[in-house]
Amino acid sequence: MVPVAAVTAVAAAHIVPAATWLPRFRTACLPGLAGVGRPGHVALTFDDGPDPESTPHFLAVLDRLGARATFFVLGESVSRHPELTRHIAERGHELAVHGWTHRRPWLPAPGRDVRETALAARVVHEAAGRRPQWYRPPYGVLTSGRWAAARCAGLRPVLWTAWGRDWTARATPDSVRARVRADLRGGGTVLLHDTDRAASPGCWRAALGALPGLVAACRDAGWEVGPLSEHGLATARGT
Structure with missing residues (x-):
């Protein structure tokens, strides 16, 4: 039988790094x-x-605004929609890893x-023709295992300084704008979602309207x- 203390130690080592999810702690200390x-x-x-229902709308708005961004994509979705993934890169945006x-x-x-x-x-590299540099774990929960996995893959973990809470059923363009702007500063990283894959149905429209x-x-x-590649952060490869 595995000692309780050993199980507790493993669990703690796994989940303690996830404290970085706390925005104020993260921004101040890391x-x-x-x-x-x-x-x-x-x-x-x-x-x-990428999501064929919603992502093209974001690409169109970004084109009109003359703005580029970083898309943290899921490998499973990239494998299903490689042409859309390639299209994101062809429009001048950066692709990063959000997990499988x-x-x-x-x-x-x-x-x-x-x-x-x-x-x-x-699969991101194959679809976009460029090796990704960044990693953001689902839900922003960066466990020790996910941190190590990112480093093994040559990726640098990056979370965010401001978000729109655009995944909720009550989100509106006004609420997303207000929530982001409350924490918006020069040098910050803004988190939005271009799909409702892991959120309330249709909530992506609030982020789109706020953009x-x-x-x-x-x-x-x-x-x-612009994208993270122009943000002045060092990559995991030191470039």
């Missing part, structure tokens, strides 16, 4: 993980795609984390808007 970059730039990021599926990480599974993260990085106003607010403040 600004690099939070995505704090150069002061004159705001990184715009989207999670959970949107599985909750409560139980330790380091071997699976390594395999699935590496597989997700590979023009958020980009305008950044530009009015004198901040550039």
